[in-house]
Amino acid sequence: MFENVKEIPGDALLALMVAFKNDPNPNKIDLGVGVYKDDTGLTPVLNVVKKAEAFLLENEVSKGYIGATGSPELGPLLQKLMLGDNHPLITESRIATAQTPGGTGALRVAGDLINAVNPAARIWVSDPTWSNHFHVFAGAGVEVRTYPYYDADQNGLAIDAMLEAIRQIPQGDVILLHASCHNPTGIDPTAEQWDQISTLVAERSLVPLIDCAYQGFGEGLEEDVYGLRTLLSQCPEALITTSCSKNFGLYNERIGALSLVTEKAEHCQRAFTQVANCIRANYSNPPAHGAAIVTTILSDHALRQQWEQELADMRQRIQRMRNELVSSLQSLNCNRDFTFIAQQKGMFSYSGLSKEEVLYLRAHFGIYAVESGRINIAGINDQNIGLLSEAIHQAIQ
Ligand code: PLP
Numbered sequence: 001m002f003e004n005v006k007e008i009p010g011d012a013l014l015a016l017m018v019a020f021k022n023d024p025n026p027n028k029i030d031l032g033v034g035v036y037k038d039d040t041g042l043t044p045v046l047n048v049v050k051k052a053e054a055f056l057l058e059n060e061v062s063k064g065y066i067g068a069t070g071s072p073e074l075g076p077l078l079q080k081l082m083l084g085d086n087h088p089l090i091t092e093s094r095i096a097t098a099q100t101p102g103g104t105g106a107l108r109v110a111g112d113l114i115n116a117v118n119p120a121a122r123i124w125v126s127d128p129t130w131s132n133h134f135h136v137f138a139g140a141g142v143e144v145r146t147y148p149y150y151d152a153d154q155n156g157l158a159i160d161a162m163l164e165a166i167r168q169i170p171q172g173d174v175i176l177l178h179a180s181c182h183n184p185t186g187i188d189p190t191a192e193q194w195d196q197i198s199t200l201v202a203e204r205s206l207v208p209l210i211d212c213a214y215q216g217f218g219e220g221l222e223e224d225v226y227g228l229r230t231l232l233s234q235c236p237e238a239l240i241t242t243s244c245s246k247n248f249g250l251y252n253e254r255i256g257a258l259s260l261v262t263e264k265a266e267h268c269q270r271a272f273t274q275v276a277n278c279i280r281a282n283y284s285n286p287p288a289h290g291a292a293i294v295t296t297i298l299s300d301h302a303l304r305q306q307w308e309q310e311l312a313d314m315r316q317r318i319q320r321m322r323n324e325l326v327s328s329l330q331s332l333n334c335n336r337d338f339t340f341i342a343q344q345k346g347m348f349s350y351s352g353l354s355k356e357e358v359l360y361l362r363a364h365f366g367i368y369a370v371e372s373g374r375i376n377i378a379g380i381n382d383q384n385i386g387l388l389s390e391a392i393h394q395a396i397q
Contacts (some may be wrong), residue, residue: 013131013370020368028366029384031375034183034347035251036217036314039381046249048306052296060292068279069272070099070257071291077298078242078257082212082225089232093265096272098279099286101254103213103243104136109258110209110239111140112278114174117271123174123209126150126162128372130183130211133176147175150185155340155352157187163200171205174239177231180224181214181346184374188218188345194227202234213243216311217318218345236263244294246347247311255290314378318347321380328389336396341377351375357395365391 016032035043069075075097079090089095100106114121123142125133126149137144147169148161169175177197180188189197201208208231218224232238240259245251260275262268279285297303326342341349353361353373361367367388369375380388 016368016370019362023366023368025366027384027387029368029379029388031367031369031377031379034376036246036249036318036347036378037376037381038314039317039383041379041381043251044249046307046310048297048303048310049249049293051306052293052303055296056289056292063288065285066099066288066291068098068276068285070286071288071295073295073299074099074257074291075259077295079259081221081298082215082228082240082242082259083232084222084229089261094263094268095259095261096268096275097257097259098272098275099291100241100256100258100279101283101286102245103211103241103256104132105254105283105286106241106243106256106258107133107136107211108140109275109278109282110241111137111142112282113239113258113260113271113275115141116274116278118172121173121207122170123176124165124169124206125176126178126182128184129176129178133211149182150187150350152352155187155350157189157193159189159193159196163196166197166200166204166206169204169206172207174207174209175201176209176211177201177227179210179212179215179228180218181348183213183346184348184370184372185350186341186344186346186348186377187350189227191226191230194230197227198230198234201231206235207237207239208235209239209241211241213241214246214346215242216247216308217315217347220315221308221311232261235261237261244290248294248297248307249314250290250293253290253293254287255294318377321377321385322349324385325377325380325389328385329392332389332393334393334396347376347378349375349377353392353395357392360395361391364394367391 020030038044079095079097100109122145123137124145124147127146134144147165148158151158182188210228215224238261242257244255260271262271297307322342326338329338351373355371358369358371358373
């Protein structure tokens with residue numbers, strides 16, 4: 001069976017991680033991998049997570065299976081986090097949520113669901129998007145197409161081209177939109193642009209698939225779901241994939257969710273049986289621990305407040321590093337304007353650095369970024385920002 005199997009090239013980001021690990025340079029800087037790091041370069045376990053785990057250690061009574069759609073408490077808590085209390089979708093029972101292994105698991109179940117209920121539908125993703133979107137949907141057998149998103153000349157959103165492309169998408173197709181902190185560009189639509197996008201998506205009868213992987217990492221828990229709420233106020237049907245990897249720092253616990261929004265409550269109940277079926281056929285049921293941590297935190301007032309504070313600390317550190325990188329480059333009298341970096345949201349920035357410049361940084365300074373020029377702002381800290389700015393200054397000469 002395996003004698004003539006073709007080797008598949010490994011993931012470029014994983015290769016970058018290995019190259020970084022093997023680099024003996026004591027001043028090397030990792031701006032590649034998409035995880036939060038604190039000012040000492042560590043991806044910490046949040047203190048509130050430690051508290052929730054201590055509570056669970058004392059109080060958990062069983063490791064029995066949880067059903068295919070996971071923890072029954074998690075769904076309502078995540079719905080409220082995204083939509084706010086007493087949202088009509090909740091009170092009218094037009095939303096149902098299944099726990100999944102991470103945001104990636106949610107995207108895969110969404111792909112399987114689309115394939116099961118409307119095999120002709122395509123998924124339209126932004127150009128560029130998180131590269132795994134292509135793999136995940138291809139794995140689910142759903143055709144993926146792209147719409148324009150990034151305006152390289154302005155380092156901004158190509159809103160006119162994006163709206164024009166949405167006008168051409170066939171009715172009934174699915175359009176994936178990043179709720180906030182767009183990966184890889186860091187460029188989010190403004191409130192006014194979200195209004196335009198939502199009106200058009202609804203007019204075209206498209207089904208939005210809202211990828212909500214960074215709630216709280218951009219401007220705040222409420223601010224980061226403006227687009228999501230606007231889309232849901234206009235579109236009768238939608239899919240939402242949630243990741244708790246970043247905002248709870250629970251990367252390796254694999255905790256996320258898929259929410260289904262339907263026009264009527266009875267559609268929701270019926271369609272949710274398809275979600276359960278996709279999950280059963282795939283991994284039977286999700287792991288329990290991450291969901292137990294998130295439900296413990298979100299259902300306790302003090303823990304929730306502590307979580308919001310720790311999340312704010314992560315968000316503010318990223319924003320501070322954005323601002324300091326811009327002023328540090330300005331103080332070196334760089335021949336390029338990088339002020340757009342301070343306007344971008346979340347962990348990532350399309351820095352505008354070319355592939356050659358990225359490779360120069362790697363070869364001469366041990367600074368590792370993705371060849372597209374995407375940098376993880378959370379990889380910058382007070383110790384390495386001076387070296388990084390100097391290196392960028394040299395790379396763009
Ligand atoms: N969606 C986007 C846009 C992401 O950037 C990521 C992770 O990087 C995910 C989904 C998946 O996150 P998870 O680690 O929870 O699977």
